[in-house]
Amino acid sequence: MRAVDHNGGADERFGAVADEFARNFADFGELGAAVTVFVRGRKVVDLWGGVADRRTGRPWQEDTVVPVFSCAKGIVSICAHLLAQRGLLDLDAPVRRYWPEFAQAGKEHITTRMVLGHRAGLPALDGALSFDDVAGWTPVIRAVEEQKPYWEPGEAYEYHGHVFGFLVGEVIRRITGLTPGKYFRDTVGDALGAQCWIGLPEDETGRLARLVEADGRPAMPDAASLVMRIVTMNGALAFPGLDEPHGWNDPALLRAELPGAGAVASARGLATVYAATLTGVDGQAPLLDTDTVTDATRELSSGASWSGFDMGTRWGSGFLLDSAFHPLLGPRSLGNDGAGGQFCFGDDAHGVGFAYVANKMIGHGDPRATRLVAAVRRCLGEA
Numbered sequence: 001m002r003a004v005d006h007n008g009g010a011d012e013r014f015g016a017v018a019d020e021f022a023r024n025f026a027d028f029g030e031l032g033a034a035v036t037v038f039v040r041g042r043k044v045v046d047l048w049g050g051v052a053d054r055r056t057g058r059p060w061q062e063d064t065v066v067p068v069f070s071c072a073k074g075i076v077s078i079c080a081h082l083l084a085q086r087g088l089l090d091l092d093a094p095v096r097r098y099w100p101e102f103a104q105a106g107k108e109h110i111t112t113r114m115v116l117g118h119r120a121g122l123p124a125l126d127g128a129l130s131f132d133d134v135a136g137w138t139p140v141i142r143a144v145e146e147q148k149p150y151w152e153p154g155e156a157y158e159y160h161g162h163v164f165g166f167l168v169g170e171v172i173r174r175i176t177g178l179t180p181g182k183y184f185r186d187t188v189g190d191a192l193g194a195q196c197w198i199g200l201p202e203d204e205t206g207r208l209a210r211l212v213e214a215d216g217r218p219a220m221p222d223a224a225s226l227v228m229r230i231v232t233m234n235g236a237l238a239f240p241g242l243d244e245p246h247g248w249n250d251p252a253l254l255r256a257e258l259p260g261a262g263a264v265a266s267a268r269g270l271a272t273v274y275a276a277t278l279t280g281v282d283g284q285a286p287l288l289d290t291d292t293v294t295d296a297t298r299e300l301s302s303g304a305s306w307s308g309f310d311m312g313t314r315w316g317s318g319f320l321l322d323s324a325f326h327p328l329l330g331p332r333s334l335g336n337d338g339a340g341g342q343f344c345f346g347d348d349a350h351g352v353g354f355a356y357v358a359n360k361m362i363g364h365g366d367p368r369a370t371r372l373v374a375a376v377r378r379c380l381g382e383a
Contacts, residue, residue: 007322008034008047008062014377024368025050030210033358034145035372038275039380040351041282046228046268049314052209052359064139065195065266066209066357067248069338072198072263076168076180077116077296077318077336078277078287081181081185085292088175091116091317094166098174103150114154115167116318117300121149122167123158125176129149129236131246135359137179140233141168152305157301157315161230165198165260168318180259187286192276199257205343208264209247209359211267211340212240226307231339240339240361260363261339272337274346275353286348294347297334311364320345329377343369350380 010018017037018092024030032050036043052060089098091113096103102110107120114120125143133139134150144167150158160167169180176183182196188195197204207369231239241247248254254264272281280286289298301315302323312325319334320326326337326346329352341362344355354376356369 003306007049007060007239008044008045010047011044014044014075014376015373016377016379018047020116020371020375021047021049024371025084028362028368029214029360030358030368031198031360032064033042033360034060034064035354036061036271036354037376038271038279038281038351038353041275041280043268043271045376048267052150054210054212059237060209060359061094061207062210062268062271063195063207063266065200065207066342066359067211067254067338067340067344068263068344069248070256070263070268070338071263071265071270071319071336071344072259073200074319074336074344075184075196075263076165076172076271077185077261078174078273079184079339080116080168080179080318081101081111081288081292081296083172084177085289087344088110089171095171098171101145102318104145106167107147107153108151110149110333112168112171112307113300113317115160115164115261118160118164118316119154119162120303121153121156122147122163123150123160123306125163125228127234129233131236131253134233134236134258136235137166137257141170143260156306158306159230160260162233162258162260163230165258165262166343169257169259176193179257181257188248188273188276192272192281193201194265194276196263196265196273198259198263201253201262202255204264205251205254208254209227209253211240213240213242213362214360215262241284242361263338265355265357267357270344270355270357271353273353274344274355277353278334278346278348279351279353279354280308283338289349290348293334327377328373329380337369339363341366341368352376352380
């Protein structure tokens with residue numbers, strides 16, 4: 001491994017990733033961060049540095065974990081595709097096949113695929129929920145059952161935020177008897193020893209990095225706007241709300257199972273999950289076979305959303321695809337990002353599992369992960 005200024009190392013061939021990691025600290029005032037890259041099941045980059053908690057100066061360690069927000073969607077989507085691959089879930093069947101109570105208020109024909117593509121017409125919930133309701137799972141499920149779609153399901157798309165995780169998660173629960181966070185750990189996470197959870201175990205809280213907002217954060221949308229209703233579950237959660245009670249630095253929030261946006265992980269943990277899913281690690285076969293990955297990377301949504309906003313994203317079945325918004329490695333790349341700038345993806349054609357995490361939240365247009373991915377592309381000889 002090549003020696004670097006920060007902790008960890010990178011293979012000589014991937015020295016450009018280490019250089020970009022260092023530049024992120026110089027160019028963006030990075031507080032604490034980590035990046036891990038696997039190629040063909042072998043770890044070729046594993047770097048970390050900076051400060052995990054600015055209040056105390058606690059350094060970022062190799063086992064530091066941080067909230068990674070909507071990277072949770074990728075974890076839930078991996079679980080859904082595993083069930084589909086095993087013949088337990090038909091992504092194109094109505095959700096009501098697995099969850100009969102869902103079939104009300106115009107949702108009778110919604111499929112899991114529509115949810116994975118953000119096309120189900122359920123980006124937000126209209127009902128009022130408390131934090132305890134959200135943490136209790138069942139009240140959210142009842143609210144989803146009662147919710148009327150905002151548009152004819154399948155005819156448009158809009159980012160489904162938290163509803164994505166609860167809806168796909170309840171399908172997983174109905175099939176397996178396990179909530180999605182538990183199913184993920186039992187099926188994937190524990191076997192890999194991956195530091196990656198939806199519902200942080202209490203004994204892991206001492207490893208948590210503390211989130212901070214970058215200086216000059218843009219003004220947030222009005223609380224009544226659709227985007228804020230999406231990210232706050234109609235006001236049940238604060239956003240960013242880092243240091244508010246039940247905010248994103250509060251272990252009580254992170255211990256709750258929020259499968260749309262509540263994952264906590266290390267870079268090594270997320271990269272391990274994506275590498276195991278798409279290329280295999282430690283000599284094991286990949287979790288998803290070629291046909292399943294082909295299905296997952298078929299574009300379902302792109303362009304202007306239902307609200308008329310176009311971020312340049314492209315969506316497959318539960319994953320972000322290669323796009324101008326998040327340039328990846330090619331048509332078989334799939335991943336997800338998080339509100340703080342975190343990003344993870346995998347690509348079976350290139351044999352890559354990648355993850356970057358940080359505790360300084362920069363916001364829309366954050367280039368830190370994009371620069372690291374571009375360095376990986378150069379190192380692979382793709383640019």
